[in-house]
Amino acid sequence: MSAASLRARVRAEMTDEIKAVARRHLAADGANLSLRAVARDLGMASSAVYRYVASRDDLLTWLIIDAYDAVGAAAEAAEAAVDRADFTGRWLATCHAVREWALANPHEYALIYGSPVPGYRAPADTVAPATRVGRLMGRILADARPDPGEPVEGPLAAELDAVAAEVAPGVSAAAMGRGMAAWIHLFGAVSFELFGQLANAVDERRAFFDLQMRGAAAVMGLARAPGS
Template sequence: MAGTRSTGRRERLRAETTAEIKSTALELMGAGGPDAITLRAIAREMGMTANAIYGYFATRDDLVTALVAEVYTALADAVDASWARTEHDAPQQRIRAWAHAFRAWALANPEGFRLVYGDPVPGYRAPEGGAAPDAARRVCVGIAALADAAWSGAEAAHGGGGFGWDDFDPGLLDKVRPAFPALPPDGVALALRIWGHLHGLVALEVYGHLRTQTPSPDKLFRAELAELVRSLGLGAA
């Protein structure tokens, strides 16, 4: 019994230290950019020896991979949950819910956003298949779901854009087509256009570029989202 308690305590302490290493890495990145993520810098910040931290992550790339997987999965969980809470036959509400969940996650986790969508960590090599393949697939499918929900209205409003399957990366199609086999190439293009609308303003806000331009970034985002919904032929808010 005592041995079980001791093992449980060691596992708990290891999990707590691992979590602190990850949070420290993100803090260093927030202060000094991607270059600041080094095991030695993290060890110094935490008051650990360099040798001790290697017992948790053998290389800097192992740590970055763990970080990307964790933050990307958290994003996928957030947008998936927002989607699940909306009605299937209410595309306008579904798009709005997904968009607001994406922005809320990004603003609450700016370092995580920058790690996934910002400047790459210098010299980092992701494992084959990517650092977070399941989370990347879920977010990609979520964006395609926005287009699928809006497709009939968008097609009626604007028609097609003349896209073919060869206009897209096979890796993207491998994620999207099994989930939405009826979505045509123009629908996949619509997904990327929706993503551009949502990602653009959020990125400007996360990186602080809107800070001196407007005291109301939320109002700006809502206005952009309303215009996007109208442009998709889904009516006014």
């Protein structure tokens, strides 16, 4: 009948359902989700889900890939809504989108940007989606044509050039280094806020984050946003 056999289609639906329930459990209980519990929620024996999921780590990998895709999509959507010439605006839209997604999905954020879960080794499937936000930032940086700055010395220069060639063509090694500083700054700020390092220090979370990311934009050498 269909291109995919009925069996395969039912199987795909089943795996989707497992993923959905697992994501719900992840949101509720964090990374210590239990296969047995999702099996219970699905109304079937724990051993039955092993027909679809190779292991608990396998299930986590699915969720990790989905999470990377979700932040990436959120960031891209927010960035796309900004005037292409407003580089700082594009950068800030990206930052706030990432932060808001993280606040809305804290456990999923922790899954991808927190400490690796013990005994878990990230398979190769996860590296491609993981680069999505970085690539978006690279595009902004390349469009902004930042000041090349003083040349970087040593073997590091070649590596930064390689990174630039991959995500931000035409950007110098030094500017790429500053771009990665902003990248680190972004996820560092979100992680600190989410993981509680800002407790008892700053309550104006959004304003603080905004200040931080504007500073990062300046370091990167993005043009000042129109009307700010």
